Amino acid sequence: MQRYVARRLVQAVFVLVGISVVAFALTHVIGDPVVLLLPFQASQAQVIAMQHMLGLDQPLPVQYLRFARAVLHGDFGISVRQNTPALSLVLDRVPATAELASAALVIAVGVAVPLGIAAALRRRTIIDRGALLFSLVGQSMPTFWLGLQAILVFGVVLRWFPTGGIGGLRHLVLPAVVLGVFSAAGILRLTRSAMLDIISEDYLRTARAKGLREVAVVGRHALRNASLPIVTWIGLELGTLMGGAVVTETVFAWPGMGRLAVQAIFARDIPVVQAAVLFAATIFVLATLLTDLLYVWLDPRIHYS
């Protein structure tokens, strides 16, 4: 157990180092920062002086180590466009992204888990077919298209909700539902198949045979055992959503991290791109790590070496 945790931690650190290498590599291909910082008429001497000042005349490994050391101190550099530290620009967007991600996940889990259980219990009925159809269509609809249709119907025609921006609960409804539908489709499918796997087990037949009510059979015996893959999936989903829902945030003009990252890529604001990417990846790695550890704790049968 301890060895497993230690190995997972080493793995997580390795992944983060790998991501920082990719993020660092982006600076050296996206465009020369010197060209971005200096005016067009800059002389060759000024360019060389600037390169020296930024350390760009050093060998690449030295530059990477310098970058890594700064990042470990939370220093991603100053945003080229907004003249503020890149990390604080990203951190400013965390609340908006967290609000959208958690609302979407609550909707997704709230719809998908009960529906998935119902579909598994009433297999091959209209409930099951309807649930499968919902998950199929939900997974096939491009998020931005669903978002546009939602804006068209509920924002433009019916005028029930605002078409974009952040504000109170009313602003949250459309983006959260749109983002939630896609997650719900996956969770629904998984819940259904996890429940189907469990339902045919002998101990459920025993539980029924000894006269337990159906609620207890499903709630206490089936769902608890089916919950492992579902929890894993939700953990990964949270890790992905917290990194910023790039497309949904763009469609609904939601000021989250995804939108910030897209705008930074367009503006070639490299420090902000690096900060956003590393932040999103760190969240994902942490979410995977925590999910794996939760798994060990939830299922004492599993022995990790």
Add this chain to the structure above:
Amino acid sequence: MAVGSVLPEVPPRRSSWWPTWRAARRDPGAWVGAVVLGSVVLVAWLAPHLAPMDPDAQDIIHRLLPPMAVRTGHRFWLGTDQLGRDLLSRVTFGSRISLLVGFSAVALSAAFGTTVGVLSGYFGRLWDDLLMRVTDVQLAFPSILLSLAIVAILGAGVRNLIAVLAISGWVGYARVTRSRVLGIREREYIEAARALGARDQRIIFRHVVPNVLPSMLTIASFSLGGMITSEAALTFLGLGIPSNIPSWGGMLTDGAQYLSVAWWLATFPGAAIMLTVLATNLIGDWLRDALDPRAGAG
């Protein structure tokens, strides 16, 4: 040839496809998926003959006509866009770019991912550790941001878009192939082939790859839909197909700006994407259920 034919246990080859066809006959979803995807392929192929008008012909007087409108003897079935171009013709031609990008990206990522997976699973040890850590990094990296950043560097265009999508899609093939190969590697027929003096290269191409292919086909089918959606999403975000080529993603982007006055501009190209993706998902479901009966439980 001699080595393969005298093996005591021959790996299942053609026979493994039989249940696939048998299951298709019983699964109406599979039929719907195949017919829809087949139709989209036909439409893309015959686009110049099927499209009622030139998809690029602008007619500013007849701009933003609603669906079914009739002007100067022409019926505009799906209406016209902000430059007066016939939407039905544009949706018809848009299928070409979606399928081109989708199939190319799937083929590239499948070839690369499967190769990595076979190397990783078959040779193990250092190869395995290194390649699997690379897939960890790729999985943790926000893929749409990576694609956007790479397109921003390389410049927008069809070829770059295919490359970027392939880069973000190979991990699934690599992971699944690796785990399948780990299972196959210790089987008796591999041992027997090795005992008879077959080289790694022969074992991989004769015995390992054919066993992995069905799983790869399942992933490929699901990922074709994903690639088409990603292509449209990247175009929508502004770094995908250049605007002079009619593409579903590009039409959606234009449509988003005219959402309150011309709903049809965003609705029809999006519906085309949805139908195509739906078809690939149906085919993927069918392949998965047919090739791996435990996974689907449908």
